[in-house]
Amino acid sequence: MIARFGHTELPERQARVLRRAIHLEWITLAFLAVTATLVFLVLGNSQAMKAAWTEDLLSFIPPIAFLIAVRLARRRPTVRHPYGFHRSVAIGHLVAAVALTAMGLFLIVDSGIGLLTAEHPTIGTVNLFGVTIWLGWLMVAVMAVTGIPPVIVGRMKLGLARELHDKVLYADADMNKADWMTSVGTIVGVLGIGVGLWWMDAAAAIFIAGSIVHDGISNLRAAVVDLMDARATTFDDAHPHPLVDRVDQYLAGLPWVREAGSRVRDEGHVFHIEAFVVPRRRKVALADVDSARQGCVALDWKIQDVVVVPVPALPDIVDAITVDAVTPRGSTA
Known part of the structure; x- marks a missing residue:
């Protein structure tokens, strides 16, 4: 049972919060595994769906970074590391931010090329339990169902991030809170293909990629500032601590x-x-x-x-x- 950061003994309240945060992150990983699998199964040719699936894969990074950072941060300081291993949090924050920014920019370029070259994605049909249905309806159903839980979990994580002063956990919570926009954007893009507006799919993919880049750049800025030993701020970098x-x-x-x-x-x-x-x-x-x-x-x-x-x-x-x-x-x- 983790009850310390370095040689700092956590008060009982913070120890409970830390245990809850760890449990939530494991739940998040399990949910993401299910979500990414479902989205992959109904991927089709939709660029918006591909962008949403990529975001699901990227969403694995913050929880994993948090779990690794917490494990390292509990180590006591040594002669070689006299300040302890707390910087693992900032390193995890930086890794997650770089991954988000890089993949978001790639998706913007990829979707932009599809939009400029006027690629017309098609969505076929699938036989489900003896009934032939349009695959787009399955895409819409998957995005609608999987878009709600992350928002709820994200709001729960925000309070925990405040208690623990954990910026990786806050970045993860912030991404979870914004997942509903990805779901809505994907649904709009898929329905756009269904009514013959092919460009809506690429536009939705660019919107999703833009959201990923926004998260990446804001977290990248915060991570770099922390590593440069800037003045200590609150967990959301809004004010001096x-x-x-x-x-x-x-x-x-x-x-x-x-x-x-x-x-x-x-x-x-x-x-x-x-x-x-x-x-x-x-x-x-x-x-x-x-x-x-x-x-x-x-x-x-x-x-x-x-x-x-x-x-x-x-x-x-x-x-x-x-x-x-x-x-x-x-x-x-």
Whole structure:
């Protein structure tokens, strides 16, 4: 039973969330296996169906990346890897993003060529239980049935991604949420062939490929930024992470600190923090520095490693918080 990231013991709530996320990803893989098989069986000559099938295959990457990253991240730091193996999350994020972007661009080019050369796809009939039916109806039925569960599972994953601060899980959830657009686009393309509007199939395929590229580029940007040690952000990269300000506020509120600021490295699930403090007096007791470090670690489970450095002046790269900006201890304000 996984209950840690590196040497960080997960609180019971986060441990439960992690177990649930792992179970959901295994369920996702099982569902994708069924979905990809069903779509392949009714593929036909529709470009939209081929694009949808490709997206189903690509959808395997984020869950697999998450499961591998979680397994690696639980390893304790070593001499060779003193920061632990948390970067496996960012690497998994990057691999998934590159695969999505590359395949999406390929599908856009492939479908665009089909549209420019005016390829007229045809959908034949199939004998099912002694009855001859148009294969397009089976395509529509498969896309309608398989397009609903991923949306539900994706919304469930969003809350788990927030709790675990897991960007791979968030990317997977975001893709699942958008699966309904793929299903609708594919259905429109197939029905377009049925009514003689051949170009609707290629247009639907380009729409699906565009959705894949959008997911890929947005995740690629986020993954690269994280690997470049940008300022820590929330799990969806929407805002600077509030934990950074909490650390600075805590340190600036200590009796012996005049000013505080920190730089925070997002390692995946956890943060590594270099906190700079300007002391009120020339000599600082080692016990005070160690107590400040332990106090920072106690603020949140995501704070794994903290280095508190007394300095005469804060570096220019950090946002300073002075004692005047912090409510004094014991105040009722």
